[in-house]
Amino acid sequence: MVGQPDAEPGDGRPEVAGIAESDDVLDRVTALDPARRAGEASAAAAVAAGTDATAEAPATDLTAAAFFDVDNTMMVGASIFHFARGLAARKFFTTSDLLGFAWQQVKFRVGGRETDVSGHRDTALSFVAGRPVAEVVALGEEIYDELMADRIWAGTRALAQMHLDAGQRVWLVTATPVELALIIARRLGLTGALGTVAESVDGHYTGRLVGEILHGTAKAHAIRALAVAEGLDLRRCSAYSDSVNDVPMLSAVGTAVAVNPDSELRDTAKERGWQIRDFRTGRKAAKIGVPSVLGAGVVAGAIAAGVAHRRR
Template sequence: MSRDEKVTELARLAAVAGEASAEAAYVIGHAEPTEPVPADLTAAAFFDVDNTMMMGASIFHFARGLAARKFFTNSDLARFALQQVRFRVAGKESQDGIRTSREQALSFVAGHTVRELNELGEEIYDELMADKIWPGTRALAQMHLDAGQRVWLVTATPVELATIIARRLGLTGALGTVAEHVNGVYTGRLVGEMLHGPAKAHAVRALAAREGLDLRRCTAYSDSANDVPMLSVVGTAVAVNPDSGLREIARRRGWEIRDFRTGRKAAKIGVPSVLGAGAVAGAVAVGLAYRKREHAS
């Protein structure tokens, strides 16, 4: 496959992933008990999870919990941690690297049931995630809820785990990576691509169409320069705990910056209120390179 063909295929998979994520979020959201109709029907907020809403990578915390339950070895976990570090330093992945991550992504759940992973997700959230929520970001989400707006998480983390996090935080729902399952059992394959980069933009647009949102009135929050395409599709983009790349872009474009890592006050640049717009949230591109634990023969 040529380089152009690879780029075209990745773009196709990103679109498939975005549509699948939006469909999953819509179905899950409408399957829950009916919530009060929001006062503001066309504005919403979208929050990245890793390093934006939560300290560290949610999928890595999940992996730690699964490793403790013998889903895979500690050496597998160490390799994944190294991949996370490399990704965060490099800021992007090669086309081959993304393909490899896609092929390995979520393979560790193959053969397990959706119900089992949901139950484990609830336990692991309590054990390893609940105390890692950034209070400042949580307060921003609550601000939107108090204004009568819906609030979604947008992340490369599996949609089941993302939905658990959203529910625990009292949010509307979540857009996340969709893992294929048949009769409630995971196949180990993804639907399209990881919800990463352009896929998140597709997901937010698709969900906005389903929910009747005006993207010009929505707000998005992210920490990563990888999410600029998604942050750019909404009316207001806010950089939260930004990496150096996003901080520079935010300054250049006049986006609001909020940094809760040092307690500094947000640098408000040309945006009077985050309630005025923006929808999408960038999620740091986690390379879900878990491997299913090999059992001794």
């Protein structure tokens, strides 16, 4: 998938993060399981985006890198929730739309089971169907500055800076749409991002995902595919996450770090001898996961419901 030539404008081929796929590549990718397909599509998008010019210094250690989850690891709460709040402020949906999809989203965020992911896949990004990619990117830029910039965990950002200072590249790895993930990475001066990839044709979203949400094993596939493309030695790489759902990614690298971990990941980290870094304190540490999960479910569901209602 990496390095495929662009298609001619307007030829109607699906695009992955702005790269039109040739028919043979599409056939090959379609044959993959959804998690691997999502991972490879995300890696292709990251390679296509390139090394961001906002990175403070060029990487000198080219075989080592660090991978950071976003929600509750790099950022307080769920990034898609903050994005949805910004859309709500712009009247993309109303409070009467706040119920339809919420429970399914909560199950996905809390449990992450395959059945939850399957249902989530069909609706999570339905609100962008037919919209220009450029519009969503522009909104993401605005909303990051308004609602996300002050929610970055300083301690986690310092860990990322440690890798940058060592000459290593740093990527975010998140279920968040790749366009929003890339914005966050650029704002933080990181190398790039691996995120959920939505299919687009002629610069407009189709309302379908490439594979599935970048979640669980899909994240592990993504960093492995990126390692092949970028010449990384995963034994020299590090990964950081708050969630037990990211154990596949954490297990794929030489150094795994649990950051602000949920109880299951904390137990796993202790069993496996992984590092634990917790930047929360007291009651905040105990409670921070639940409000962000519930809020993300309610508002993301409202987006899908609101747009679907307007199109009927």
